[in-house]
Amino acid sequence: MSAKPRIIVFDGESTDGDIMTMEEFLRLGSDLDLDTFEEGFVENPDEDHALIIFTTGSTGPPKPVVHTSKSVHYLMMMNE
Amino acid sequence: MSLPVDQYVLRSEKSVALTTPQFSTYLLSVLKKNAQLGPNDAAQIDGDTGKTLSHQQFLEQTVRTVNGLRALGLLPGDAVSMFTRNQTYTFTTATAMYIAGLLQHPGYAYLEPELVAEQLRVIKPRVVFTEAFALERVRAAIKVSRLKLKSSM
Numbered sequence: 001m002s003a004k005p006r007i008i009v010f011d012g013e014s015t016d017g018d019i020m021t022m023e024e025f026l027r028l029g030s031d032l033d034l035d036t037f038e039e040g041f042v043e044n045p046d047e048d049h050a051l052i053i054f055t056t057g058s059t060g061p062p063k064p065v066v067h068t069s070k071s072v073h074y075l076m077m078m079n080e
Numbered sequence: 081m082s083l084p085v086d087q088y089v090l091r092s093e094k095s096v097a098l099t100t101p102q103f104s105t106y107l108l109s110v111l112k113k114n115a116q117l118g119p120n121d122a123a124q125i126d127g128d129t130g131k132t133l134s135h136q137q138f139l140e141q142t143v144r145t146v147n148g149l150r151a152l153g154l155l156p157g158d159a160v161s162m163f164t165r166n167q168t169y170t171f172t173t174a175t176a177m178y179i180a181g182l183l184q185h186p187g188y189a190y191l192e193p194e195l196v197a198e199q200l201r202v203i204k205p206r207v208v209f210t211e212a213f214a215l216e217r218v219r220a221a222i223k224v225s226r227l228k229l230k231s232s233m
Contacts, residue, residue, distance in 0.1 A: 005161070005200075005208045005222060006152060010169045012212035019215075022169055029147025037143055038108065041101035042156055042181065048100055049157070049183045054199055062195065064202055069103040072178065 100156060100181040107179050115139040126167045133168045141169070145176035154206055156181030161205040163189035163196075163214045173209055189214035197224035 010022045031037075050069040054062040098106060114123065119136035126132075133141070154160070160182050164170055177184040185203050187196060189210065200208075200221055210218045 003206070004226065005205045007215070007218065007222075008207060008209050009215055010164060010167065010209065010211050012215060025148045026141070026144045028151040029144040029149075031147055032140060032143055034108070034112070034143065037146070038105065040146075040150060041104040041179075043100055048103075050100075050103075050178055050181075052159070052183055052185045052203060057195075062199070064199075066183075069100055069178065069181075070098060073098050073103055073106070 104179045104181065107175060111135075111139040111142060111175070124168055124171060128165075128167070131168050133172070138172055141172040142176045142179065145173055146180045149176065149180050149182065149207070152207065154180065154182060157183065159183040159185060159203045159205045160207045160209070161185040161187050161200065161203060162209040163187045163218050164209060164211050165189075167211075169209075189217060193217055193221045193224060196221035200225035 004018065007019045008022060008025050009019055012019070012021060048068040048070060049066050050072050051067040053065050053067075055065060056062065114135040115138070117135070120134050122132045123135045123138040124133045149160070160177055162170070162173060162184065174184060174186070183203075185199070185205060187199060189196075196218070197220075208218060208222065
């Protein structure tokens with residue numbers, strides 16, 4: 001079974017162990033060196049899956065729809 | 081008759097298929113360019129609170145978010161859910177997820193917890209971002225989704 005997800009709250013206060021505030025979370029990533037940052041860009045092993053949305057469910061149970069980073073990029077390019 | 085889909089998708093010479101690292105580099109270059117052109121110009125304004133995020137702040141907040149996700153041990157391909165309205169953390173977090181090569185799931189916090197739970201059961205996110213107003217609903221959905229996962233094993 002997968003581990004319990006970590007919850008990060010944008011505007012709240014930390015109340016117990018499984019919740020982190022956004023301020024606490026951002027402190028983890030305070031290094032702003034963009035050169036070393038870009039070295040961390042690596043291949044997504046999962047066929048470049050980038051975005052998953054669910055249909056509204058008007059004709060049955062909501063179904064997942066996956067977009068790849070390529071399709072997201074195409075969308076951005078079409079709006080340039 | 082098959083539809084000539086490619087002629088619509090590949091209509092720009094710039095529209096080349098990018099790998100995840102190339103897409104990450106592209107997104108970062110856009111943020112850096114905006115931060116150079118107008119560092120103090122508004123990149124986003126929260127219509128509810130009036131809080132403004134400049135292009136420089138947008139870049140820095142996005143980079144911090146990617147670093148934070150890495151520090152939590154997330155790797156490309158891992159899933160992250162987000163239940164929030166549009167505010168000044170929403171788009172930096174979404175952009176950071178693209179840059180980090182993560183699978184992002186923009187959820188709708190007002191759905192019934194059972195439906196949210198079903199989505200979480202399918203996606204199995206390692207991190208869930210939310211706001212205080214939706215916290216209890218999200219926690220309840222996580223609890224239900226884990227019970228369903230357990231019973232299906």
